[in-house]
């Protein structure tokens with residue numbers, strides 16, 4: 227019998243999630259094929275990926291990358307450039323599933339565009355939900371598509387909820403590794419370098435999310451992501467530090483039962499689950515041997531040393547465009563820290579100060595979100611220029 231393969235659009239194919247997803251496709255070519263690859267500027271890697279996966283479309287974001295690929299790739303592959311093009315190509319009828327794995331709020335428009343065209347989504351780009359969760363989830367419901375979390379914590383919760391009635395959930399518990407500075411006293415934070423902050427103990431990820439993990443902004447974003455994905459009040463979503471990253475998250479039910487999903491810290495598992503949904507895909511894996519982890523530890527997060535966590539709860543409670551501003555201020559601060567323009571602790575101060583100055587829209591449209599995003603970026607950049 228002829229098997230129909232799932233046709234994938236991989237947005238952010240040159241990144242950490244994108245390349246791991248392509249490894250999955252490479253190992254299961256009987257199930258998946260690539261229809262669209264897209265990335266910002268890394269045309270050399272995109273060229274290699276195109277040679278291997280033979281997509282029908284490639285979309286890039288810079289002119290250099292566009293000209294490079296136009297010259298090197300054959301006519302069977304259509305190459306285009308820019309966000310408007312990506313938003314169009316992602317709607318092509320051939321695509322079955324879109325892996326949204328661009329980093330930052332740049333992922334919002336193509337994700338929304340794919341949802342509007344009734345595409346099923348595997349969501350790694352958590353910033354889409356941080357920026358515009360209300361809008362995104364409203365469209366997901368309207369279009370009745372599969373909206374599948376790739377983030378390991380949310381994949382864990384999603385897997386724990388299979389076969390459960392959502393009315394029976396009493397609490398979600400998101401686990402956090404705590405990042406490299408979980409035991410560092412606050413007085414030493416001023417000495418943290420970019421190299422220190424990029425040295426995550428358990429996960430190898432892109433630079434931006436690695437810094438977000440070091441400040442715990444990532445966990446704040448995951449709280450917001452869980453709020454929109456699973457529809458619980460923030461009062462019923464707890465965060466617990468679990469340095470071993472073996473339990474990926476937990477769900478507590480109204481009868482006192484708690485389910486957890488476990489595994490080694492490897493993004494292949496949640497990527498595979500989202501790409502394969504509703505099936506589990508047979509795949510080579512390194513087994514979790516609990517004897518190697520005879521002691522699993524848990525502790526409460528410290529919102530004093532990591533104030534971004536407190537801000538995430540506050541912005542979520544305030545609603546409107548608050549979390550959009552939180553994301554924009556954070557993106558600019560992280561980028562300035564990575565460029566060595568500001569210190570680690572300055573990121574905390576800048577995000578808080580930007581939130582105080584940013585505009586607020588209570589019931590925002592997509593245009594409002596994009597406007598607030600761009601205005602908050604200006605506010606944060608201006609604050610940085612004064613440091």
Ligand code: NAD
Nearest residue numbers: 238239240241242243265266328329332350351352431432
């Ligand atoms: P990364 O920096 O490694 O890769 C980002 C990708 O986005 C690259 O392919 C880049 O070319 C593309 N990109 C960036 N800006 C773009 C733009 N303006 N237009 C088009 N493409 C653009 O990032 P990552 O670590 O793979 O993370 C991607 C997303 O997945 C993030 O939202 C992150 O929070 C989320 N996530 C990542 C991990 C992980 O293990 N890496 C885990 C959970 C969630």
Ligand code: MG
Nearest residue numbers: 377378379448
């Ligand atoms: Mg995560």
